[in-house]
Amino acid sequence: MCRVCTAVPVTGEPHVTIGADRGFTFDHVFDLPTPQATVYADCVHNLVEGIFDGFNATVLAYGQTGSGKTYSMGTGFETATVDEEVGIIPRALAHVFNGIDRRREEAKLEGRVEPVFDVSVQFIELYNEEIIDLLTEDRGASKGLRIHEDHKGEIYLQGATAAPVKNAHEIFYPLTPMWKKYAFIHVRWRNDFPLMNFKLLAKLK
Numbered sequence: 001m002c003r004v005c006t007a008v009p010v011t012g013e014p015h016v017t018i019g020a021d022r023g024f025t026f027d028h029v030f031d032l033p034t035p036q037a038t039v040y041a042d043c044v045h046n047l048v049e050g051i052f053d054g055f056n057a058t059v060l061a062y063g064q065t066g067s068g069k070t071y072s073m074g075t076g077f078e079t080a081t082v083d084e085e086v087g088i089i090p091r092a093l094a095h096v097f098n099g100i101d102r103r104r105e106e107a108k109l110e111g112r113v114e115p116v117f118d119v120s121v122q123f124i125e126l127y128n129e130e131i132i133d134l135l136t137e138d139r140g141a142s143k144g145l146r147i148h149e150d151h152k153g154e155i156y157l158q159g160a161t162a163a164p165v166k167n168a169h170e171i172f173y174p175l176t177p178m179w180k181k182y183a184f185i186h187v188r189w190r191n192d193f194p195l196m197n198f199k200l201l202a203k204l205k
């Protein structure tokens with residue numbers, strides 16, 4: 001028997017229907033040769049800029065095995081990689097800390113009080129429905145870890161270690177192996193906002 005599995009509208013709208021009734025709308029489709037910088041510019045750049053205006057952002061990679069989640073999110077933090085191949089997480093980290101430096105510099109030049117930022121990271125792995133805190137050696141300490149939503153709709157990780165970090169270097173090197181898992185990066189702009197969350201979620205299968 002022959003039947004239509006995937007259908008796209010002839011009008012060129014960014015929509016695809018899988019099977020009988022599962023419809024998905026999308027903003028962009030990137031082909032294999034698309035440079036990492038283009039993916040970042042089109043999908044992530046504005047999200048990171050937005051955290052400085054008080055918005056929360058989440059980036060997550062989802063897809064079947066071998067579809068390129070690690071390549072897109074994580075390339076460039078473990079070994080020397082050519083600039084063009086650097087993935088979303090290292091680009092976002094550089095962007096966050098450059099953005100902090102720029103805002104502090106601008107304030108100084110304009111004679112304003114310099115903003116103070118606190119940045120911390122949490123790393124967890126979801127394995128067999130269990131949440132594991134990757135920043136503690138004591139696996140037993142991970143028991144009771146929960147992901148919650150508070151009354152303002154903020155998602156937070158209860159009980160997971162939060163490590164303060166001052167620059168991207170501090171995140172890359174000691175925590176390198178963790179990047180393959182999940183990273184919650186909290187950027188807190190003390191002067192203005194109570195808490196901004198920027199979440200980079202990788203490797204969700």
Ligand SMILES: Nc1ncnc2c1ncn2[C@@H]1O[C@H](COP(=O)(O)OP(=O)(O)OP(=O)(O)O)[C@@H](O)[C@H]1O
Pocket residue numbers: 031032033034063064065066067068069070071072205
């Ligand atoms: N855009 C791309 N350009 C070049 N190579 C790519 C690209 N995307 C993925 N690859 C390569 O394809 C292979 C599989 O990609 P990757 O490991 O990122 O998949 P994955 O979705 O993380 O897989 P898994 O879920 O099994 O961990 C890797 O060798 C990766 O380098």
